[in-house]
Amino acid sequence: MAVYVLSEGAGPGSQVPSHLTRIPIAGLSPSSDFTNKTVKGKVIHKGPLVTVEAGDFILKSVIHEEDAMQSSCSQKTSINIIIFGALAENFNHTVSQGDVVLASGFIVGKSPTANKDKLHSCNLLLSGDDACIYVSKQKPPDPRCQLASKRSSLSCPEDPRSVKAPKYTYVRLDQLKTGTVVNVYGVVTFFKQPFKSRGTDYCSSLKITDQSNKKIGCTIFCEMLEEHPTIFQTGDIVRMHRVKVQLYNKSFTLINTRGFSVVTFDGSVGVAIEPRTSSSTFHFDDSDRRTVEELRSWSASQTLLPSVSAAVPLSAVQPNTYFDLTCQLLAKASVDTTCTLLRVWDGTRCPHTLLKVIVEPNVTEGPSSFSERKESHIANVLVYDNHVEFARDLKPGAFLRIYNLRAIPGSSKVPGLTSSQPVEVDHLAFHLHGGTSYGRGIRVLPENTPDVQELKRIMEAFSDDEEDDVSEMNDSELLEVWSTPPEFLDGDAVDCQTVRTCRHRLQPVTLSQVKQSDPSQVHHVRVQLRSYQPHRLHQALKLFCSKCASIQDIPDDELVALIFSEASKHSKACSRPPWALAGHVDLPAGTSGCRSVYLSPRLMIPGRTDQLIFLMGCTLEETCQLAAAYPNIIPVSSSGGQLALLDLSAPCLFRGKNRYYGCKRCSEAALREPSPEGMEGINERTIAKDLGVQLLQSVLLMKLELQDATDTLDVFLWKHAELFFSVAAEDVSANQEAQNRIRQAMDILCPAEGSNGERPWLDLCLMAYCTEGDERKNQTCYQICNTVVVKPTSK
DNA sequence: GGTTAGGGTTCG
Numbered sequence: 001m002a003v004y005v006l007s008e009g010a011g012p013g014s015q016v017p018s019h020l021t022r023i024p025i026a027g028l029s030p031s032s033d034f035t036n037k038t039v040k041g042k043v044i045h046k047g048p049l050v051t052v053e054a055g056d057f058i059l060k061s062v063i064h065e066e067d068a069m070q071s072s073c074s075q076k077t078s079i080n081i082i083i084f085g086a087l088a089e090n091f092n093h094t095v096s097q098g099d100v101v102l103a104s105g106f107i108v109g110k111s112p113t114a115n116k117d118k119l120h121s122c123n124l125l126l127s128g129d130d131a132c133i134y135v136s137k138q139k140p141p142d143p144r145c146q147l148a149s150k151r152s153s154l155s156c157p158e159d160p161r162s163v164k165a166p167k168y169t170y171v172r173l174d175q176l177k178t179g180t181v182v183n184v185y186g187v188v189t190f191f192k193q194p195f196k197s198r199g200t201d202y203c204s205s206l207k208i209t210d211q212s213n214k215k216i217g218c219t220i221f222c223e224m225l226e227e228h229p230t231i232f233q234t235g236d237i238v239r240m241h242r243v244k245v246q247l248y249n250k251s252f253t254l255i256n257t258r259g260f261s262v263v264t265f266d267g268s269v270g271v272a273i274e275p276r277t278s279s280s281t282f283h284f285d286d287s288d289r290r291t292v293e294e295l296r297s298w299s300a301s302q303t304l305l306p307s308v309s310a311a312v313p314l315s316a317v318q319p320n321t322y323f324d325l326t327c328q329l330l331a332k333a334s335v336d337t338t339c340t341l342l343r344v345w346d347g348t349r350c351p352h353t354l355l356k357v358i359v360e361p362n363v364t365e366g367p368s369s370f371s372e373r374k375e376s377h378i379a380n381v382l383v384y385d386n387h388v389e390f391a392r393d394l395k396p397g398a399f400l401r402i403y404n405l406r407a408i409p410g411s412s413k414v415p416g417l418t419s420s421q422p423v424e425v426d427h428l429a430f431h432l433h434g435g436t437s438y439g440r441g442i443r444v445l446p447e448n449t450p451d452v453q454e455l456k457r458i459m460e461a462f463s464d465d466e467e468d469d470v471s472e473m474n475d476s477e478l479l480e481v482w483s484t485p486p487e488f489l490d491g492d493a494v495d496c497q498t499v500r501t502c503r504h505r506l507q508p509v510t511l512s513q514v515k516q517s518d519p520s521q522v523h524h525v526r527v528q529l530r531s532y533q534p535h536r537l538h539q540a541l542k543l544f545c546s547k548c549a550s551i552q553d554i555p556d557d558e559l560v561a562l563i564f565s566e567a568s569k570h571s572k573a574c575s576r577p578p579w580a581l582a583g584h585v586d587l588p589a590g591t592s593g594c595r596s597v598y599l600s601p602r603l604m605i606p607g608r609t610d611q612l613i614f615l616m617g618c619t620l621e622e623t624c625q626l627a628a629a630y631p632n633i634i635p636v637s638s639s640g641g642q643l644a645l646l647d648l649s650a651p652c653l654f655r656g657k658n659r660y661y662g663c664k665r666c667s668e669a670a671l672r673e674p675s676p677e678g679m680e681g682i683n684e685r686t687i688a689k690d691l692g693v694q695l696l697q698s699v700l701l702m703k704l705e706l707q708d709a710t711d712t713l714d715v716f717l718w719k720h721a722e723l724f725f726s727v728a729a730e731d732v733s734a735n736q737e738a739q740n741r742i743r744q745a746m747d748i749l750c751p752a753e754g755s756n757g758e759r760p761w762l763d764l765c766l767m768a769y770c771t772e773g774d775e776r777k778n779q780t781c782y783q784i785c786n787t788v789v790v791k792p793t794s795k
Numbered sequence: 796g797g798t799t800a801g802g803g804t805t806c807g
Contacts, residue, residue: 190802199799207802219800248801255800322804339807384807404804429807437804685803 001105003090003133016134020104025065026075028122030108038104039124041065044078049092059088062119063101079120080111084127095135105130168241168283170291174212176245176252184243184254185291186210187267187299188236193403193441194228195386197221204228205436208238211298218243218254220262226278228262232401232445233311233324235267237295239288269296269522270506271450300522301769310723311401311451311501314379315348316788318726319409319428322438325402326451328459329394330378331366333359338434340391342381344400347458348499349377351790352409355429356380366396377462381405383442385434390442399452404440406431497749497760500524501723502786512710514766519780523766527706527713528759529750534702537742541732543696545663551701554733555649555661557620563650564620567637571596571617574638579673585613588625595622598636598643600674611682612674614643627654632687636671645669645691652693653684657734660684662693669693698729700742704784706764715766715782724787745789763787 006015022038041063049059065077081103083091095101103124111123126133171182186208194202201221206229209215218240222228229238241261243254263277263284273292275284312323327344334340341357343366357380361368370378381402383391394400408429432440445452506524514523534540544551576582580598587593598614612632615623627633633654635646645652648667651659662669674682674690688695700721706713722729725745731738751757765786 192802197799199797201799203800205800205802217801221799246801251801253801382807384805406805408805408807431805431807433805433807435804437802439802440804683803 001085001087001129001131003087003094003135005094006134006136016102022102024068025063025077025079025120026068028079028108028120028124030110030122032108034106034108036104038102039063039065039079039106040067040100040102041077041079042100043095043097046092046095046097049088056085057088057092059083059092061091061095063103066100076120080113080123081106082109082123082125083131083133084125087126087131087133091133095133096137100136102134102136104132104134167285167287170239172212173208173210173214173216176216176254178245178247178252181242181244181257182254183239183241184208184210184216185237185239185295186216187295188231188234188238189215190234190439191229191231191236192436192439193231193443194220194222194225195436195441202228204231206231206238210295214252216252216254217248220256220260222256222260224278227260230264230276230278232264232266232443232449232451235299237265237267237292237299239263239265239291265292266450267296267299268502269300274448300767310404312723312726312788313348313499313501314346314350314377316499316501316726316790317350317352317407317428319352319407321726322404322406325379325381325400325405325430326445326455327379327400327402328455329366329396329398329400330370331364331368331396332391332394333364334388335359335382338385338388340383340388342383342391342394342400342402343378344381344402345374345377345379345459346455347377347462350379350428352428354379355427357382374462379430381430381432383432386436387432387434387440387442394442394444399445399447399449399455401443401445401451402432403442404432404438406433498724498762498764498787498789500763500765500787502765508763510710511706511708511713514713514768514782515711517768519768521768522785523768525706525708525764525766526761527708527764528761530705530707530712532702532704532746532750537739537746538733540700540702540742541729542699542701543661544699545666545694545696547666547694548663550663550665551699552696560650561620563647564618564623564635567635567646567650568617568619570639571637574641574643577643577671577673580614580643585615585626585630587618587622588629612687614671616643623654627656631655632682634687634691643671645671648693652691653687655684658684658730659733660688661696662688662691663696666694667692698733700725700727700729700732706762713782715784717784719783720785720787724784724789726788749789 016038020036020038022040023034025039025041028039043061044064045062047060049057059082061081061083062078063081068075068077103126105126105128107125108122109125111119111121113119114121168183170185173184173186176182187210188206189209190207192205194204197203199221201223202225204220206218206220207215208218220228231238239262240254240256242257242259244257246253246255261277261279261282263275263279263282265273265275273289275282310322310324311326314325317323325344325346327346329342329344331343332340335357341359369375408431410427432442502522506522508524508526511525511527514525517523539553541554542551543554576598579600581601583597583599584594585597587595595618596616598616600612612634613630614634614636615626616636616638618626618635623633623635634652635650635654636643637646638644648662648664648669652662652669653660669692672690672692674687684695699718702717702721704715704717706715717724725742727738727741732742748757749760749762751759764784767783767785768780769783
């Protein structure tokens with residue numbers, strides 16, 4: 001007694017046991033013997049599953065013989081079939097209307113409904129061990145059927161793997177149509193952990209992209225947390241079924257609809273494809289596997305996608321940065337109603353002195369003290385507001401990822417019972433601010449994730465015994481390991497000047513192996529830096545347009561100064577735009593005179609009238625001086641009697657020491673009145689939007705020559721350059737400290753010829769990819785990814 | 796069945 005699903009396309013006949021013979025429906029009569037006989041028909045009606053008593057069922061169906069054997073129009077070729085017991089339940093799960101079935105082991109009875117339904121005068125009764133139904137799926141059935149096929153362990157007698165589940169079709173993100181319900185695949189470029197909405201559900205917010213390069217926002221409302229996407233980091237791949245395409249703010253958004261389901265995969269090339277889903281019905285076949293692999297490979301080659309991970313180990317945390325921390329919770333304590341202390345570690349030691357928070361032992365969950373050495377590896381994380389509720393459910397021992405954690409230097413203002421720790425410059429405090437901006441939140445990581453496995457490996461190697469520490473090795477030992485070719489080194493034995501922040505579980509390879517590998521792969525290497533370009537680090541700073549992907553040098557100051565002086569020559573009285581108010585601003589002391597400015601009356605809010613000024617007739621030098629006093633300056637000049645923006649070769653905006661440029665190709669720049677809504681949180685993005693300017697982004701671009709015992713290799717440092725140096729590219733142009741940080745890092749990684757410094761070994765994650773441009777088509781390039789320079793521990 | 800939100804850092 002079973003329902004067998006036959007493989008697609010083979011036709012029911014080919015996989016049915018050969019001792020069975022098919023007979024026509026029309027010729028059935030109650031008296032005959034039907035041992036080893038079958039009838040075949042399409043299911044034209046499928047009744048509900050009726051429970052007679054617990055575990056006993058009846059189901060009525062009608063099949064129609066389409067390729068009627070020896071039949072004429074007048075003959076009855078549709079017949080009722082009544083199925084009993086577990087077979088009925090099985091049939092209900094497996095068979096859909098439209099399927100073609102072949103039944104055997106039946107009894108033929110007299111149909112009591114023949115007069116009413118005008119069907120065959122007989123019916124087929126299927127019950128007991130002899131009854132059998134072979135199904136040939138004719139169309140994609142309700143996806144819920146897959147659950148049934150798993151539960152009831154349906155199989156085809158010849159080949160269990162031939163059970164074909166329906167094939168879903170997936171819409172590329174540039175093919176979305178408003179109002180349709182679609183299935184999609186995408187690489188996550190932004191996400192928020194589910195947070196409580198004002199309604200009844202939790203809300204997940206994410207943005208995804210695919211090979212079409214379209215970025216689509218998605219909003220998922222589900223009451224149950226487990227129904228939400230299980231996203232651990234940007235770069236993860238999601239597959240969503242039954243999301244509706246809506247238009248919001250002229251952009252498509254995807255929102256879950258009835259029957260929504262989502263599966264998430266790790267997005268890294270080379271990591272096992274393990275679906276993360278709460279859905280027990282989910283379907284995954286070779287074509288899904290292919291899709292995931294293609295998206296991984298494509299994503300790895302995209303320099304425009306956000307960093308694969310913002311994850312930084314405690315050993316590489318820099319003050320004044322936001323980062324993601326993968327860690328284990330050791331203990332926690334409620335500080336007050338809006339703040340909870342999480343004591344965490346990741347097995348590495350932060351070179352900065354960390355803030356100490358003292359709480360009473362009786363409010364601490366988990367151990368209230370640790371060995372001195374372990375204590376030095378523990379970070380105190382203060383989580384606020386909405387995160388307090390989430391933290392309440394966390395258990396010591398859990399593995400966590402804390403998103404958008406902020407490292408604040410020198411802060412001693414901590415609520416509750418704190419030590420009277422003096423404010424020292426090097427003290428670092430970790431805050432998870434309230435809200436969900438930038439995906440702020442906490443997620444518990446399951447034990448089987450690669451990240452947690454890696455964490456455990458590091459933690460197991462941790463010893464409370466100070467002597468075991470590698471840093472305690474004497475110089476001659478260090479010299480010995482440093483002069484050993486990298487392929488002979490144990491992965492952890494050397495103090496490396498860099499650490500990888502990725503989760504690829506890859507064995508390090510040599511550069512010669514890298515060169516022999518296929519492109520679109522990720523490699524881990526241990527190398528030295530032989531040389532790098534440009535040596536004048538300010539030349540490493542470029543301007544990048546995220547819209548047209550062009551990259552250009554930062555305009556030379558002389559050129560910019562020339563544009564300003566030319567513009568100021570032509571700055572005579574001109575008609576002001578109807579919305580603007582005209583005024584004057586005094587030049588800084590030491591220079592004489594004053595200059596025309598224009599203001600928007602929308603900004604004439606007490607206390608903030610000078611938030612944004614349009615400045616006319618100033619030299620570059622004067623503008624820079626005024627930028628110290630006015631937070632936002634837009635240089636303008638007179639053009640044809642009208643007030644106009646300067647040529648986009650010059651900065652379109654000064655904000656303090658920062659200058660912002662627009663893309664000439666992608667901007668439709670014009671002087672427009674600032675939008676009032678922008679004034680609440682005025683910044684370079686809101687201003688650029690008002691002016692129609694596509695802002696150029698500061699990026700760092702360097703070429704590094706790597707070497708090991710086997711070969712040398714030129715690689716780029718671009719997409720993850722900010723992570724590598726722990727600086728914001730934007731700061732590099734205006735901030736001496738950021739410039740020094742890069743200079744110092746490069747001096748350590750690649751000491752100048754003749755200096756005493758040894759070239760340190762570097763653990764790097766390298767991404768290989770093919771260039772797509774016409775000129776250098778199919779050339780393999782390499783970029784350093786997921787790698788952070790570690791500063792030597794301050795003595 | 797309809798609603799929630801619609802990314803863009805902070806009180807600490």
